[in-house]
Amino acid sequence: MTTTAFDGGFDRAAAVKQFDESRTGVKGLVDSGVTEIPTMFRHNPDPLPPAPIGSVSVPTIDLSLPRSVVVDTIRAASHEWGFFQVINHGIPASVIDKTLSAIQSFNELPPSDRSPYYSRSMTGGVSYSSNVDLYKSSAASWRDTIQVLTGPTRPDPERIPPVCRQEILAWDEHVTKVGRSLLKLMSEGLGVGPHRLEQLTIGDGKVMVCHYYPPCPEPDATMGVVTHTDPGALTVLVQDSTGGLQVKRTEQDGKCYWVDIDPVPGALVINVGDLLQIISNDEFKSVEHRAVVRSRDKSRVSIAVFLNPAKRGDSDFYGPLPELISDERPAHYRNFTMSEFMGTFFSKQLASKALTDHFKL
Numbered sequence: 001m002t003t004t005a006f007d008g009g010f011d012r013a014a015a016v017k018q019f020d021e022s023r024t025g026v027k028g029l030v031d032s033g034v035t036e037i038p039t040m041f042r043h044n045p046d047p048l049p050p051a052p053i054g055s056v057s058v059p060t061i062d063l064s065l066p067r068s069v070v071v072d073t074i075r076a077a078s079h080e081w082g083f084f085q086v087i088n089h090g091i092p093a094s095v096i097d098k099t100l101s102a103i104q105s106f107n108e109l110p111p112s113d114r115s116p117y118y119s120r121s122m123t124g125g126v127s128y129s130s131n132v133d134l135y136k137s138s139a140a141s142w143r144d145t146i147q148v149l150t151g152p153t154r155p156d157p158e159r160i161p162p163v164c165r166q167e168i169l170a171w172d173e174h175v176t177k178v179g180r181s182l183l184k185l186m187s188e189g190l191g192v193g194p195h196r197l198e199q200l201t202i203g204d205g206k207v208m209v210c211h212y213y214p215p216c217p218e219p220d221a222t223m224g225v226v227t228h229t230d231p232g233a234l235t236v237l238v239q240d241s242t243g244g245l246q247v248k249r250t251e252q253d254g255k256c257y258w259v260d261i262d263p264v265p266g267a268l269v270i271n272v273g274d275l276l277q278i279i280s281n282d283e284f285k286s287v288e289h290r291a292v293v294r295s296r297d298k299s300r301v302s303i304a305v306f307l308n309p310a311k312r313g314d315s316d317f318y319g320p321l322p323e324l325i326s327d328e329r330p331a332h333y334r335n336f337t338m339s340e341f342m343g344t345f346f347s348k349q350l351a352s353k354a355l356t357d358h359f360k361l
């Protein structure tokens with residue numbers, strides 16, 4: 001289905017346009033007192049079952065353990081799950097709480113205070129809008145997002161709403177530090193020395209996306225974020241205590257189900273993106289995930305920081321690291337520039353998993 005299709009008399013394109021022009025996002029709908037979700041937010045039910053209760057969970061890794069233990073557990077988690085949580089990462093719990101609250105505060109400002117910031121354009125490095133892929137997707141999701149391009153250069157701070165400005169800038173500093181140490185640990189895990197991933201300037205290109213999932217009158221009829229993989233190298237995410245993030249688990253026998261990434265107080269959720277899967281020649285996996293909507297009366301906040309290479313020239317090629325390639329382990333992907341990579345990403349919907357496939361040999 002396309003956004004211009006008529007569906008049983010429902011003019012989706014008109015509904016999408018009217019919603020976008022309200023400039024107050026999904027929270028604006030909630031503020032207006034909707035008791036049912038509008039048709040444009042309805043999703044088809046997902047056929048994949050949840051994991052059997054108590055069966056499996058994404059590993060939580062204590063970064064204060066001896067380095068060799070940490071390197072090994074991160075390598076195993078990146079290979080098997082593509083996701084893990086980290087504790088004792090150095091960011092105080094009070095900073096996490098303050099940052100999440102600041103994002104909530106912005107989204108709970110009166111509509112007239114939020115709407116001046118509403119824009120899909122990332123010119124200037126900051127945007128606030130609902131559903132980055134609103135005009136491409138077949139069903140909209142129950143979320144509003146502030147996006148901030150924080151690296152290689154930061155935007156003019158004045159463009160960030162004052163209620164969350166200091167918190168967003170401070171969060172960028174904290175995540176940059178944790179991101180650097182994770183990249184070293186993961187680089188070591190690949191057996192290519194601690195600095196190899198950072199030499200590719202991974203971690204210098206950064207986008208922060210601050211999601212707000214308003215309370216929802218029909219949580220089961222919609223989605224927070226549809227099934228996707230993250231295109232970048234590495235994602236550092238923090239979520240509040242509501243829950244809703246799920247990762248797809250595929251068992252040896254091919255059976256798939258959704259596993260909840262339960263909020264662990266003070267933890268960060270780390271996941272491998274498509275680019276790192278390619279660079280690691282499939283040693284690390286970029287795994288499909290989504291966010292479901294859980295609550296009729298409580299909002300949810302999550303903040304994802306996508307770490308990417310900053311070097312994006314026409315002669316800066318990315319692909320499987322040559323050190324990881326041998327006769328026994330040939331390259332699974334061809335090389336490409338970041339402009340080809342990002343161009344491919346933006347040409348597809350958030351929901352499809354075609355990015356790694358596109359570069360497969």
Ligand SMILES: O=C(O)CCC(=O)C(=O)O
Pocket residue numbers: 209211225230237239244245289290291302304
């Ligand atoms: O809100 C979440 O927990 C997931 C967000 C996410 O997957 C993303 O922004 O890529």
Ligand SMILES: [Fe+2]
Pocket residue numbers: 228229230289
């Ligand atoms: Fe994601």
